[in-house]
Amino acid sequence: MDETKKTSRRAFLRGSAAVAAGSVAGTAAANGPDPLITELQDWASYTGAGVDETPYGLPIRFEQHVVRRNVEWLTASPISSINFTPIHALDGTITPQGCAFERHHSGAIELAKEDYRLMINGLVDRPLVFTYEDIERFPRENHVYFCECAANTGMEWAGAQLNGAQFTHGMIHNMEYTGVPLRTLLNEAGLGSAGELSDKWVYVEGADASSNGRSIPMEKALDDVLVAFKANGEALRMEHGYPVRLVVPGWEGNMWVKWLRRIEVVDRAVESREETSKYTDVYEDGTARKWTWVMDAKSVITSPSPQMPIPHGAGPLVISGLAWSGHGKITRVDVSKDGGITWQTARLGRQGEAKALTRFYLDTEWDGVPMLLQSRAIDETGYVQPTKAQLREKRGENAVYHNNCIQTWFVNAEGIAENVEVS
Amino acid sequence: MSKSPNLLLPALGFAALAVGVAYGVSTRNYKAEEAALAQLQAERAAEQAAAKAAEVSALEAQIAQVQEVAREEVRLAALSGGTLSEPAPEREGTFGLGREAHPQEIAAWDVDVLPDGRGLPEGSGDVWTGEEVFVDQCAACHGDFAEGVDNWPVLAGGFDTLADEDPVKTVGSYWPYLSTVFDYVHRSMPFGAAGTLTADETYAITAYILYSNDLVDDDFVLSHENFAEVEMYNADGFVVDDRDATEYAEWRAEPCMEDCKDEVEVTMRSVFLVETPPEGGSNSVMNPARDIALPSFTAAGPSFIPEATPQPVETAILATAPAEPEPDQGDALVATGEKLFRQCSTCHEVGPGARNKSGPHLNGLFGRVMGSVDGFRYSGGFETAMEEGKVWDEAELAAFLADPKGYMSGTRMSFRGLKTDEDQAAIAAYLSAASE
Incomplete structure (x- = not known):
């Protein structure tokens, strides 16, 4: 979308939202020097862990929230069940x-x-x-x-x-x-x-x-x-x-x-x-x-998303997500910030192999105004990821499986995202 | 032939090795006749090697040709922006790997049953036997009448619900083939003791499930001979994937980029917020703001800026994650017991807030009268034990776990038990610790 074309209402909203943005850790230069820099830190003075402390390495403890998680009430027993990849916290394409x-x-x-x-x-x-x-x-x-x-x-x-x-x-x-x-x-x-x-x-x-x-x-x-x-x-x-x-x-x-x-x-x-x-x-x-084997083209914005709020307020923002298609390669991903009224084509990360995840980025400037974030994948067959309404029109709501609809996150002025459905 | 034996390695194997050895022997200063013998051996080996070499070079040429074709494919794919990996070479013949499967091995593993009945073992079972076996082996999860317990699958009923908002997909209402029932029950059930049902038991259970779905009368006997005669309600309820005609044709158009809609409204907010505690798992909590309206959007932006609603934020976004607690060596037995308890946790809960599942909760088990948990429907054996005032202690539990069905005839617990003293002691230690 053309960032210069702003209506007066949007400019007004931006002004009122700006109050909520700002105050971010690490930018305290105006209040004096950062003690993390001016004071000698333990890790810069004492020695760290030796080799072989963990013969098979695990993520550092600060990342221990990045784990698979289940939703207990979905199934009768964890023995016959499913859990979920923390895709919101990963980047690139390979899943550890x-x-x-x-x-x-x-x-x-x-x-x-x-x-x-x-x-x-x-x-x-x-x-x-x-x-x-x-x-x-x-x-x-x-x-x-x-x-x-x-x-x-x-x-x-x-x-x-x-x-x-x-x-x-x-x-x-x-x-x-x-x-x-x-x-x-x-x-x-x-x-x-x-x-x-x-x-x-x-x-x-x-x-x-x-x-x-x-x-x-x-x-x-x-x-x-x-x-x-x-x-x-x-x-x-x-x-x-x-x-x-x-x-x-x-x-x-x-x-x-x-x-x-x-x-x-x-x-x-x-x-x-x-x-x-x-x-x-x-x-x-x-x-x-039956025999609906192929997984159709699909995408989702992984950040911002409900588990990945925008922590920094208005300013430069990386919108990032994943796209994939069981029919071949992802050739294009579009992103909308207004629930599908206007779309911008995102930048593809390293081109994925056919039938593999492709990472996409929209490197943008956030004005601090609420957004309805969506992404839409297009694969090499020209198939365009459908909206939920398009899917429901064809299949109703009882299909259980193969839901590849466009996902919407509402992002409020504080940068907090919520799963929503839109018209 | 070539004088350089290693040119032929590794494909020539034995022959090349023989040439190498013979060559080495013949260069040493041995007695004349030994040298002559070695010379003879070398010549024979050389002849064999030559024949092998011809074979190998033909094979190599064949492989080279395949690989060249493959490389060309990769090159072409790379030119069109692909990242195809170079295909593995293939052979005209076989690699000679693996061994012939023994008929008994095939019989042991190849037990799948096709819709036309091929693959069925000989045997039979009637509805009444089926009910007995079902109550004994299946009812803990599926209910006495195949109605399903907790979240476990419902096997009966649900007729005429497939077009409803929440269709009830049972064997009767949904499954198109009877072969699937027999095949699955025989191979994969009961849960936790798969593969233990005999052919006759499986016919009987299948007959009982048919009866529960009003597909047969109570005097029905199912066998490999009349299997194909049973007609399932939803046999014609399926169509083969037709997305290419119904969806792809329509959804392969160039999409709209600007002014695609006049206005977008938020029609639904997330039902659940999901807390993600540091210890793992998740807690779903109702979204307190789900009825509060969110702004609509036009190309000009949102209609208003709503107040923020409190959200569960991932704990570890705060940079200080709690340190791992030091493991207590004294709790090793309890820890072992906790691991073992995973086998029980499908049906039993223990600890704060433990409820009855398909087995009774196990809080305060030791010292508790058998069969006495309120609201749990026990088998006859446990009801008798309660009337007699029998009390659970570690010795009784160990005896029960050593042979559940032997200890308590008629118990619905389909678990095979814990056989060793160590396991029984560990589970007892865990149950004591967990109910505190």
């Missing part, structure tokens, strides 16, 4: 494993590499069993992909519910995976006896008590699906499927089977619990849509 959201159906299990077995059976030439060591002997690839739970933002179908980007959009993480293409393993077992492949499926399941079986069409299985054993350079965490999980780029997180133990080539979808009774979208007339 230690704070990447968890979703378990029967709890996270401890499965040692030496106890790990992966079976490929069904319509293959040779049913095979691999050990963990076998997996590491196949040629491997590295890719960054987002993993988003189909239920991310699901609460918001019913309106503005939970106050925080972590809770509205935190069922997502983005990691660099190291893994073997599923195609390579399927070829090892041989697909000759499967005949025509276009109508075949692979059914994948995990080693945990839920087993969380899902059917994936062969075309996707032979495309970009990975059998991954490392994330962000290190072994997968227990809660993300150690030692081996499936990575299904751009598709709903439930298909990314953890503790992957079996891949079966079948001639139809199995129609398991997780692809019939769950992860299907009920529409207004009571019919439901």
Whole structure:
């Protein structure tokens, strides 16, 4: 928006809001010298921690609020539940494993590499069993992909519910995976006896008590699906499927089977619990849509947001957020400060890989006047992230899953943000 | 052939090694016949190596070709702004990794059931047996009549609610295939003891769930033979993803950038504010300001500037986070017990404000008469124990946990128990500490 074009009402509002801004720690020069600079500090005089004090490093204690958090009343038990990535407090695109959201159906299990077995059976030439060591002997690839739970933002179908980007959009993480293409393993077992492949499926399941079986069409299985054993350079965490999980780029997180133990080539979808009774979208007339695997383009402003108020008053402000699309690359993100009346195109951070998170920034000057902040992602197919009204018009409000609506934060003159819904 | 054996490594393996050894041996000053023998061995190895080398160079050429194609793809992708990683090489043949799966291994793991009934084990079960097994194994979470306890899934009813504001999605009202029920129950239930139900028990439970949903009569017997005859209410209730036609076609237009609306109103404020305490988790509290109007917006800005409402602010935004408390060595047993209790916490609460869940709360357990917690519906065994005035102490708890169903016949607790003395002592220590 053209910052010079201000009406008199806006100028008036800016004047009255300016009172609330200002008084920020660290800018006390007018009141005398800053003792943090003029006085010798302990850390500048005494020695610090030695090497190996923490053999595996953890965030410094000042950052210990940046953790996954659950919302207890959402589920019956934490064993079959979900928590949320603190996306509001992160920057860049890579999610550290230690704070990447968890979703378990029967709890996270401890499965040692030496106890790990992966079976490929069904319509293959040779049913095979691999050990963990076998997996590491196949040629491997590295890719960054987002993993988003189909239920991310699901609460918001019913309106503005939970106050925080972590809770509205935190069922997502983005990691660099190291893994073997599923195609390579399927070829090892041989697909000759499967005949025509276009109508075949692979059914994948995990080693945990839920087993969380899902059917994936062969075309996707032979495309970009990975059998991954490392994330962000290190072994997968227990809660993300150690030692081996499936990575299904751009598709709903439930298909990314953890503790992957079996891949079966079948001639139809199995129609398991997780692809019939769950992860299907009920529409207004009571019919439901199934096989809604791709996660459509979506974005959210992570700062400012309810957990990240503007602490500094009027002046230079970095508006920052995340955008992603299961259909490919994010090509553009627009930001609105007035609830969608006017839009500005944001600057993309490092261009993400297809089906990976992209960071965006709008480097702006805040006049201290309340804002209705929104972001809108556009992907390489030209798809434009819809408003909540557009989604509801198509699907009603009972879909539970696949809510990729434009999110709105109301930011008041004090810089405090709140989750709201707008007309 | 090449005189440089390491050119062929590592692909040649054994043959190259043999050449290397033979070459080394033949250069030493041994007796003539040994040298001749070594010479012979070297020649044979060389022949083998030559054959292998031809094979390898053909393979290498093939790999090089694939990689060249891949590199070209990467180069093209990079030119168009992509960051594709170079694909892993593929082989015409196999890598020869892994081993053949044993038929018994496949039988153990491949238990999924397809909608047409393929994969079903032989067996049968009737509704009444199903009710017994269900009450014993499933009712703690799903309720005696499959009506669901607390937040656990409701399995029965909900008919004609799918078009309502809050549809009740049960096996009866929503699930399109009966195979899904059998498959899931057999493989993944009961929660905490998955994979322990026999085929007949699973048929019986499935029959009972059908009965609870008025899909069959009470004399119904379900088996692998009549499985395909059962018709589910919502079999035709699903359509395959059609977003490309219904949504994408419309939402791929160039979006509006200016004057997109005249005015924007805030139609709803956040229902919950979410506190994020330093110890983790979150507390949802009703937003006290949710009924207070916020300004509407035009291109000129907001209609007014509202008063700030108090918000929970993340504790650690204040730079001084509390230091970690020093762990007390004396509490090790309690700590172990706390860890073990996670297995119990699905059904039991202990500590301040503990309530009954699908199991009774455990505050003040030791010294408490068995079966005596108000408002909890006990099984017959515990009711009898209460009438007899039996009291919980550490020894009774240990005996119960060692063999729950053996100790208390008919208990609805589906937990398999804690077998070792150490675990039983730890859980007792934790329960004592936590109820203080």
